[in-house]
Amino acid sequence: MNVVVCVKHVPDPNAPVEIQDNRIKRTGVQNVLDPGDMYGIEAGLLLREALGGEVTVISMGPVQAVEAIKRALSMGADRGVMISDDALTGADSLVTARVLAAAIRRAGFDLVIAGVESTDGYTGTMPSSLAEFLGLPQVTFAKRLSASASSVTVDRQTASGYHVVECSLPALVTVTAGVNEPRYPSFKGIMAAKKKPLEHLTLDHLGMSAADAEVEQEIVQISAVDERKSGTRVANDEAAARIADLLAEAKAI
Template sequence: MKHVPDPNLPVELDGGRLRRDGVQCVLDPGDEFGVEAGLRLVEEHGGEVTLVSMGPPAAAEAIKRGLSMGAHRGLLISDDALAGADALATATVLAAALGGRDFDLIIAGVESTDGYTGTMPSTLAELLGLPQLTFATSLSVTGSSVRVDRQSPDGYQVVECPLPALVTVTAGVNEPRYPSFKGIMAAKKKPMEELALGDLAVELDVRQKVVQVTQAEERRAGQVVAADGDTAGRIADLLAEAKVI
């Protein structure tokens, strides 16, 4: 899961990257669906949900939000040297932190609401030697296999694979619960493990960097009018001018 600038606020940039300091951050709304999916699976099959995030110390707030929804424990990987990590570096760190641990399923959002990169989960799956089921709009576990409906350009496909595996979920896979007061109180006592880069045997080499930032030519707003008796005629005029009717 990821702690991201609140997507309901205007985007602030700093040298082509999203500004995070001094900006209101929240648990990525896309990740709430992943937390909910995990909680439902353990309610049905037993087990525990561990929340994992890489980010600045404040990312602990994102984990706490998930703990207050009902997850069992948290793991935060935080280190100044990780600022600006790209998808490969992030996946490398997560793989080092998760490799060797006992789990059946890793659940992630399809893409973060801030970076929209959308490749970190599949890179992580490859590094851990796991199959991946991405773009899941529904998710179920039966025995030792996991099955999803996977979005595709013209509909969906049903895809299944044996556990352990990695799944990415879309918004719409479920309706995330709100933390209860009891959940919020309980979250304060739940275990939270913290790791720094020195605790993991990884070498990072970020090989993409922003070299230039420019403003795009903005599309200019045209006329905005209140709907009246002429509105449909004016839209039809525009269609005719464009020679589409």
């Protein structure tokens, strides 16, 4: 089973997000492998351990995003593919999916795994676009995942529980944060990662041009969400009547 895992290099979620020119500031800040993508890497490694094959980790971003791939290689992934090109600066979700699709097609795969949403942009739209570009069925919100040589079976999180979905391969699956317990890179893993194949690609290598990277979305404004108002305290002796009034005001009764 050859698994491709999409990973993103994001500003450290433990630090406040900085915005510059309506974009997340990525240079001059601490960036890390998106913690949400560690679950996808672990899922890929578990499938390889069960079924054999290889785990390829792929990322698109500024050159320093290769650190996310190195971290995945030290966790145990077999190879990495990093796509970076000046023409991709400010790429939106659709452009990202188009470019990743070209690189994934080139790498070859049975299964593509991505996070449900990234910790920085969190549009949650990149994997669906990617599945469409690759012509793949997609199973989203996997909270458990197993596979055979020809199909993948997923417990798909829903609002009230989960559905069990079986899907033939090749396919794309997005995984939730609870899907497994990501392993920590061992010292041996970190040393071994230095010798693993790591390809650096530009649009040229993918047979693409700046026209394929043209962004159709424009972020016109970013504003802070309103602070949550504090609740109303109702004294015991008047609680029932007051709550009834509040529900009526909200047209709930």
